Amino acid sequence: IQMTQSPSSLSASVGDRVTITCRASQHISMYLNWYQQKVGKAPKVLIYGASSLQSGVPSRFSGSGSGTDFTLTISSLQPEDFATYYCQQSYSTPWTFGQGTKVEIK
């Protein structure tokens, strides 16, 4: 299953609302996870099951979607949110990731 994210990168300011989209090449129900990766660090799960917030993750992060189209929204971008974000399908193996969306400071 191929996962396609858009945009590949974006520039935003602190306080902005940011939306990242992820499209699956076939139906994956709600088996979609979102990860945040900072430079030189391992990814960290933000959202699982398309819309469930992982414990300890700030509530400004939210996920939505089902089927083939999904979104990750950051309601008010904070300085610590500048990172690369990946979607990942857990519908069928081999698990696959999107190519990533880099969120940069404007």
Next chain:
Amino acid sequence: QVQLHESGPGLVKPSQTLSLTCTVSGGSINSGNYQWDWIRQPAGKGLEWIGRIHKGGSTTYNPSLKSRVTMSIDTSKNHFSLDLRTVTAADTAVYYCAREVAPTGLDWVFDYWGQGSLVTVTS
């Protein structure tokens, strides 16, 4: 707090075997219903899932690497391992181990990751 830590050679010669071990601390690898995974990331690129192993030894591999991959688990040492045979420069990457959990029984997610181990394939 569960922690995972990768270990192994940082340099591997072409055509040889890349071997990594992931040691789990803060919890038993033999408890719960988890999968133990390997994921890699070439420099500046995205994430590629290599495969996973269950405490019972059952494995699932990415078909793109299946012919060259073997995973094993040693519950007595609380670690699991990856062997990738016949490596080339294209296998140069940061290799992560991770724990996979199914919060609602069906939706698997990587909830704990190691810090990553850079492996460079070079002669």
